Each structure stands twice: as C-alpha cells, then as structure tokens.
Amino acid sequence: MAITSEDKILEDLKKAILKGLGRTFERYHFDVEKVLTPMKWKPLVLIVGNYSSGKSTFINELIERDIQRTGQAPTDDSFTILSYAGPDEEEEIIPGSTVVNDPTLPFEHLRSYGQSLISHLWLKKVKSDVLKDFAIIDTPGMLDSVTEKDRGYDYLGVIGEFSRLADCIVLMFDPHKAGTIKETYEAIRSTLPGATGEDRIIYCLNRIDECDNIQDLVRSYGALCWNLSQMTGRKDMPRIYLTYSSSHAVQKDIDVTSWDNERDELISTIKTAPRMRLSHILQDADRAIRELGIVTEFMKNFKASFWEKVMPTIKVGILSSILAFFVGDVLSNLLIGFPDTPFLTSLLQGHMDLSNFIFPIVNAVLVITLFTLYLQRLLFPRHIRRAIEEPEGFIDLDTTFKKDLWKKAKTKVVELVKLQAPRLIWMRHEKAFSRVNKFLEQDLQRMFELIGPPSR
C-alpha cells in the first residue's frame, strides 16, 4: 500500500477516535494518547534477548554498519533506537532526555519510568538504507529476574512499553541460555492484543555455530522448544529461526552453512514489519476500544443494578412520607394529644392556616431523611463494596476473549468505583456503551475492510 494512502487511513482513524470517543476515553480515565501514540512515527522492530545472545551483532549486520558495540560479557546497558539519517541529516546520537521530550516521537510516556531509564536511552541517527522503512530498538540483554530489579528502573515495564509500539519483536536466545526469559515474555505479551499479538513475535536461536556437534544443537533446540511451550502456553510450536553470524562463526564439528538461509529468511520477515503496521495499529486501537467498552458495560450494569435495588426503597420512602404528611400528626394527637387539631381534621373542617402545615411537613421531611440516610449509609456503601470485592458479578464474561479483556480492565474498573462511585450512578453509561460499540462495528470495521488482511 502506498505511503500516502496509509497516512490518510491513519489520519482518518486518529480523527475518528478523537471525535467519536475522545470524551468517552476521558470520562473513564483512559489515556487516548496511548492509542494514538503508535500512529505518530514509523514501524518499529524490537530486538530482545539474553545478554550476549548476539542482538547487537545481528543489528549491525542487518543495517550493514558497525554501529552497536558488541562483546562477550553483558555489553549494552542501554536502550538504543536506531533511526534513519536522511541525505540532509548528520549522523548523531540523541540523548534520552531529548527523545522523551520530543512530541513528534512516540516515546513521551517513557518519562514516567524516571531518570535512571532516561540516562539509559539513546536515539542514533544512522545512514543506512534499511532504516528508511523502520527503526530498530536494541535492548540491554536480559540478565536474570533478580538482577533486573537492580537496574534502577522497571526494565520489564519498559520492555512492555516498547513492545506495545513494535510491529515486530525478535526474541533472541543462544545455545548457552536457551530460554530464561519467561518474565520478559510475559511483559511483552501483556501489552499486545490477546489473539493477534503472538504474530508479532519472532523466535530465534542464535550463535548455533557454537554448538559442538549436531547432538548439541538438537539438545539446545529441544530445550528452547520446551521452554517456549512453558512460556507461551501454546499447543503448537512457533517457528524458531536457527541463525548465526558468519563473520563471527567458530569452527566446530558441525556444518552450520546448511542453516545459512535461515538468517536471510529472518531478515526478510523482519523487513515485512512496515506492511504489518497498519493492521497492528488497527488491532491495537480495537483492543483499547474494546477495553473501554468492557468498562462502560460494567458501569452500565453497576448503575442499573443499583437503581434496580434502590427503586423499591425509594417508592416505599415516598409513600411513607406522604403517609407521614397526612396521618403523622393524627397519631401524635392520639398518643400525646399534640397538636390540638391535626391537619386532616382542619382540612375536613375547611378552616386551615399556615400553622396546620408545619407538623405534616416536619413529619414528611423526617421520614425522607431517614430513608435517605438508609440509602446513603447502608445500601449505597454495600453496593460499592460488592463492586470492589466482586466486580465480576456485574459483567457477563461469556467468552475467553472477554475474560482476557476483563483481566486488563478490572483494575481500572475497581479504581474508578473507589474514586467516583457517587458520580458513576448518575452518568449516562448506556450512551457511552452504545457509542463504543457503534465505533467498533462501523468505523473501525470499515477501516479493517479498507486495509484487507495482513500479509507477511
């Protein structure tokens, strides 16, 4: 698809989201910017993996430049975004503080990860034709989960943020450490759409030249398969590219050249990232809007069940206050002889003045106050407590897809109920709910049809 039509679709999508759902996002405390950010820049390829698995070496080969530092021990402790330097631009290294403050780049939300991350973030402008079509992010190698916590910033959170923006995520392993990245995988997966997110991940067993012999390779491959099945929970095994860098290969008792084409195939797959971008952006928007949808559905039910429960009480309250108005003073007259002439008697006798209204009004107000207190102090807090402790009771989780969405929306829902419960029972959630559904079924569907199925 030509770039111009892609830009037009993205522009239309952005406008449609802002116009149709901007206020709904805001009302339910959703950050609409998070949905719009991936549309800002260019396709992204994220390379993640164990330390020394050959990520930087692979990137240097891919962009045909020796830009990233490589080495046997853990080498990179920074995230490096490699982007194209146009003919009129100089090659340069831009520090993280500039990167996260540039509104034209999709990395502003990384600011919230703090100074430690910002000082470990760089953008390198590189003259490489490969980078014309997409940017690449080189990441610090995974150590182990305990050491990850010492980095001074939330490493897994940052990996999750980059994954959310990425069109292609290469997970790189090597035969020495075939599969110790369970937590990283979970961080990546948690930010991707449930059903389609897996397509964006590419698995690669690198440095296969270092296997002593074919048995050793089969053993490493088997171990990786086992670890992947544990990690992904998938029944089928995803393709694992078996690769090595020919310029660094060591000579062992194994002819790795028979896997040469795997490196080329991996590179070709990575190069399809730009073609996947539009459908990824639509899938992400779809997922975020459905998440908003499930929140509005919850609120709609939360509000409806509250009113359903309190309506009989309100009716009884109104009837009781009418009764109190007319017969309250009759009762007190019978019991304590006060007031002298009850309201009904004066009404029947036909001589009334203002003083006849005082007791009936006081009685009615008293009854209304009692009922209001009962609603406020007992019924309402009980309803809120139920919504916080057992929010699933307000939503029909009939499909796996909905259950998956709910996992992400639940915290948001509980937070909203805790913060704004009194407002929530008055808001017009029904309208928001149908607006979201209409957007998904009409506007977004039209765009999906326009771009057609994704093709790698």
Ligand SMILES: Nc1nc2c(ncn2[C@@H]2O[C@H](COP(=O)(O)OP(=O)(O)OP(=O)(O)O)[C@@H](O)[C@H]2O)c(=O)[nH]1
């Ligand atoms: N034998 C062999 N060595 C490789 C291969 N790829 C990379 N290396 C070497 O392995 C070491 C680690 O490579 P890097 O590219 O720095 O690995 P990395 O994954 O970027 O490592 P960190 O940045 O520390 O996470 C370097 O000394 C490379 O020369 C390969 O396919 N075969």
Ligand SMILES: [Mg+2]
């Ligand atoms: Mg590196």
